[in-house]
Amino acid sequence: MEQPVESDVTVANQRSDEVIVEMRKVNKWFGEFHVLRDVDLTVKRGERYVVCGPSGSGKSTLIRCLNRLEEHQEGGITVNGIELTNDVKNIEMIRREVGMVFQQFNLFPHLTVMENCTLAPLWVRHMPKKEADALAMQYLERVRIPEQAHKYPGQLSGGQQQRVAIARALCMRPQVMLFDEPTSALDPEMIKEVLDVMVELAEEGMTMICVTHEMGFAKSVANAVVFMDQGEVVEMAPPSEFFTNPKSERTKLFLSQVLEH
Amino acid sequence: MASFVKNPTPPRSPPLASVGVLGWLRTNLFNGWWNSLLTVLFLALLAWVVPPMLDWLVFNAVFRADSSDECRAADGACWAFVEVKYRLILFGRYPFDEQWRPLVGMLALIAMALASCDRRNWNRRLLFIWAAGLSVFFILMGGGVFGLTSVRTSLWGGLPLTLMLAFIGIAAAFPISILLALGRRSNLPLIRALCVGYIELIRGVPLISLLFMASFMLPLFMPTGVSIDAVLRAQVAIIIFAAAYLAEVIRGGLQALPKGQYEAADALGLGYWKTQQLIILPQALKIAIPPIVNTFIGLFKDTSLVAIVSLTDLVLATRQALGDPEWRQFFIEAYMFIMFIYWIFCYFMSKYSQYLERVLSTTRRA
Ligand SMILES: Nc1ncnc2c1ncn2[C@@H]1O[C@H](COP(=O)(O)OP(=O)(O)OP(=O)(O)O)[C@@H](O)[C@H]1O
Ligand SMILES: [Mg+2]
Numbered sequence: 001m002e003q004p005v006e007s008d009v010t011v012a013n014q015r016s017d018e019v020i021v022e023m024r025k026v027n028k029w030f031g032e033f034h035v036l037r038d039v040d041l042t043v044k045r046g047e048r049y050v051v052c053g054p055s056g057s058g059k060s061t062l063i064r065c066l067n068r069l070e071e072h073q074e075g076g077i078t079v080n081g082i083e084l085t086n087d088v089k090n091i092e093m094i095r096r097e098v099g100m101v102f103q104q105f106n107l108f109p110h111l112t113v114m115e116n117c118t119l120a121p122l123w124v125r126h127m128p129k130k131e132a133d134a135l136a137m138q139y140l141e142r143v144r145i146p147e148q149a150h151k152y153p154g155q156l157s158g159g160q161q162q163r164v165a166i167a168r169a170l171c172m173r174p175q176v177m178l179f180d181e182p183t184s185a186l187d188p189e190m191i192k193e194v195l196d197v198m199v200e201l202a203e204e205g206m207t208m209i210c211v212t213h214e215m216g217f218a219k220s221v222a223n224a225v226v227f228m229d230q231g232e233v234v235e236m237a238p239p240s241e242f243f244t245n246p247k248s249e250r251t252k253l254f255l256s257q258v259l260e261h
Numbered sequence: 262m263a264s265f266v267k268n269p270t271p272p273r274s275p276p277l278a279s280v281g282v283l284g285w286l287r288t289n290l291f292n293g294w295w296n297s298l299l300t301v302l303f304l305a306l307l308a309w310v311v312p313p314m315l316d317w318l319v320f321n322a323v324f325r326a327d328s329s330d331e332c333r334a335a336d337g338a339c340w341a342f343v344e345v346k347y348r349l350i351l352f353g354r355y356p357f358d359e360q361w362r363p364l365v366g367m368l369a370l371i372a373m374a375l376a377s378c379d380r381r382n383w384n385r386r387l388l389f390i391w392a393a394g395l396s397v398f399f400i401l402m403g404g405g406v407f408g409l410t411s412v413r414t415s416l417w418g419g420l421p422l423t424l425m426l427a428f429i430g431i432a433a434a435f436p437i438s439i440l441l442a443l444g445r446r447s448n449l450p451l452i453r454a455l456c457v458g459y460i461e462l463i464r465g466v467p468l469i470s471l472l473f474m475a476s477f478m479l480p481l482f483m484p485t486g487v488s489i490d491a492v493l494r495a496q497v498a499i500i501i502f503a504a505a506y507l508a509e510v511i512r513g514g515l516q517a518l519p520k521g522q523y524e525a526a527d528a529l530g531l532g533y534w535k536t537q538q539l540i541i542l543p544q545a546l547k548i549a550i551p552p553i554v555n556t557f558i559g560l561f562k563d564t565s566l567v568a569i570v571s572l573t574d575l576v577l578a579t580r581q582a583l584g585d586p587e588w589r590q591f592f593i594e595a596y597m598f599i600m601f602i603y604w605i606f607c608y609f610m611s612k613y614s615q616y617l618e619r620v621l622s623t624t625r626r627a
Contacts, residue, residue: 069524088532095530106525110543110623119539120529152623172529 018045019078020176020207021066026075028061035061036072037231042112043176047209050218050239053228054254059211062228063178064169067098067207080175096124099169103181105161107153113140113164115148117171125172132171139167143197163197170201177201179210213258219243227251329587342591343598346582350599353573353581359410366401367421369394374428378613380620389430398425415493418573420602422492426574427566427606429558430499437500438507443537445512454495456508468566471498476570495567503560508596510556513543514549547621554614558607575599 021043028036035058040213041047050060064070068091077084080097083089110115117136119128127135140146143163145156153161162182179198183191195217202208202221212218218225218239225242227235227250234235235242235251243259246252290300320335325344332339338594343350352360373394376382382390402421405411445455463471475498480488518541526536568577579595582588 067528068410069527092530098528100528101524102521104519104521106519108522108525108540108544110547110621120531123535123539124530154623165292171621174597175612 004105018079018130019043020045020047021209022076022078023065024076024078026062026072026077028065028072028074035231036065039075039231039233041226041233043207043209044198045175045207047204047223048202048206048210048221049224049226050222051211051226051228052213052215052218052254052258053234057228058231060180063100063180065210066178067095067100069100076162092124096172097175099172099174099177101162101165101177101179101182103157103184105153105165105185107165107168109153109162112150112152113145113156116153116164117168120152120168120172134196135171136167139170140164140202142170143167144193155203157190158186159193162186162194165196166197166201176207176209179208179212181211183212183214193200215243215254215258227254229254329591332471332591334422338597339591339594342588342594346585346588346595347598349419349582350575350579351419353422353578354416355418355421356410356412356416359404359412362401362404362409362412363417363421364417366398369397369401370421370424372430377432389598395429414490417492419578420575422567422572423564423575426496426499426567427561429496430503430560430564433500434503435506437504439542440512441504441508442511442515445508446515460505463502464509468498468502468563469569470568471502474498474572490520491570495570495572499560499567500563502507502563503556505554506559507553510549510552511545513552514545514547517548518544547618550614550618550621554610558610561606561610562603575602 019042021041023037023039023041026036026039027034032124039062040055041049041062051062053059061070065077066074066084068084070085082090082097084094086230107113108119111119114133114136117139118129118132120134121130121135137146137149140149142185143166145160145163146168148156148164153164156164162185182198183194186194191214195214198208198210198217199221210217210222224236225239226233227242227246227248229250231241233250235246237247242251243255246255291297302539317337319337321335323332323335323337323339323341326332326339326341329339329342332341348357348360352363355363373390375392376394377387398421400406401409402417403414441456441460444452445460447453447456452489475494476520479494483489520539522544523536526540531539565574565576568580569575571577573581576599579599583592583595
């Protein structure tokens with residue numbers, strides 16, 4: 001199998017169409033259960049997509065397919081110009097360009113905040129230690145917790161942990177950031193501090209795909225809202241249109257439930 | 262509704278009966294009639310048992326004797342036995358005039374083990390420490406170089422042999438067991454089957470049978486003229502056995518890690534080995550410290566089984582010391598002496614494991 005080499009990636013970045021993430025007729029099953037059905041999605045550089053939908057509709061599965069935390073069975077996925085195949089090298093190359101933030105933070109509890117952030121730059125990008133430290137500090141300042149750098153994750157609040165997780169992902173200087181319900185595990189008073197960081201990130205032009213039910217976030221930064229139900233992308237529209245004038249009955253029902261409170 | 266404002270109350274000292282020695286006694290030994298009864302009964306038991314025990318152990322004991330008759334005349338323990346026989350017990354049949362060599366060799370092993378306990382050495386330096394410690398040990402024990410007379414391994418014995426079997430056993434079994442544990446969780450069916458097969462086969466048989474196999478069956482499979490040293494065969498059997506046990510303990514630690522740790526490492530693009538090395542093993546091994554050390558302690562004591570294949574470890578050396586008809590009846594003192602030696606090493610391991618758990622903990626609040 002042909003392995004794309006490092007230089008191809010840079011070439012891909014300079015392409016004029018600038019598509020960062022493309023899913024073409026992606027299908028996935030868990031055993032007999034058809035969890036993604038003919039999903040098409042195209043995200044261009046600098047765009048922000050918010051994915052929403054009822055529980056179990058396949059939102060997490062969709063974004064986890066993009067960096068091969070889940071394997072799709074049919075269709076094609078291209079990330080940053082690299083076609084996702086079964087080749088391990090290829091998968092790792094894509095993962096280097098894709099940052100991910102999880103609902104449960106998934107920080108490494110045995111490493112300090114600083115070490116969490118420098119781990120991948122050091123061991124994946126082979127960056128010199130000094131440079132990695134400086135980079136980590138820069139991003140910790142961006143998420144406004146430089147003073148926690150030498151604590152362990154277990155000593156931080158949920159909101160702080162999630163901001164560290166964002167900084168950790170940013171330290172790889174990813175081309176696209178994936179968020180899987182980043183605020184769902186947080187107490188209400190901590191949601192805002194994480195959303196603020198995400199909004200800033202969006203304003204700086206980061207390409208983002210966020211699974212979230214924070215409709216305020218969707219309204220203020222999303223280029224498009226993707227509504228999923230039962231493994232299908234039911235509706236995709238700019239937020240203005242999506243919230244005020246949903247086309248599908250399923251979307252209307254969902255919105256009535258989410259926006260009620 | 263009437264509004265209410267409370268004035269600030271200055272802090273008071275806790276009630277007298279809850280602090281100090283009295284408070285401690287009260288809350289721990291005399292809270293309620295049942296506990297008080299137990300305390301009194303226990304104190305009575307101590308008063309009944311401890312004085313005669315001390316009499317036997319210390320006050321009536323014979324510490325030096327020119328002949329065993331002095332011991333027979335006394336009511337207490339005959340520590341004179343240890344005084345007379347300690348070199349046979351500690352060094353077995355190693356040539357008497359050369360016994361400084363096993364002594365220094367043993368101290369080198371102990372120094373090596375202590376240096377390995379220091380977390381600052383948990384890097385490449387550890388390899389050098391072990392290379393140095395083992396070189397000193399084997400050169401001194403075996404001789405044949407630097408003007409040291411050559412000493413056959415069949416003459417090695419006592420505590421140095423026990424320590425060698427235990428330390429090398431632990432150090433070699435540990436990395437093998439990590440590979441076995443990882444292999445058992447591998448996605449590759451062949452690797453998984455091999456590891457499962459190894460673990461289940463070895464864990465299912467007694468160490469004694471492995472020692473017998475290594476001693477009597479292995480030579481049958483060897484081409485004529487090739488013979489493997491008996492000490493080496495026993496050492497290999499111990500390593501093979503301990504690795505299988507330890508692998509399951511480590512697998513327990515691996516299973517305790519949430520899936521999210523693997524996913525976070527994957528999402529960052531760390532490969533399989535770096536994920537294991539940097540994320541998974543540091544946490545899994547930390548979780549498994551108590552059972553790992555438990556296995557080490559078991560292994561340390563299991564080395565005494567090599568007596569079955571005629572290696573003169575600490576226990577067999579003691580039995581040989583008791584072969585002297587004049588002192589034969591003082592076996593209790595003899596075994597108490599080596600029990601004490603085993604206990605020192607095992608107790609140290611236990612304390613060290615508690616220390617490790619404490620310093621590696623990252624959950625305490627700053
Ligand atoms: N590893 C798995 N094996 C089998 N079924 C799975 C697995 N992971 C998810 N599923 C099922 O696939 C469906 C979609 O799951 P997914 O996690 O993508 O939903 P979601 O939209 O993210 O839901 P939520 O809002 O609850 O996070 C669910 O019905 C779930 O039970
Ligand atoms: Mg989900």
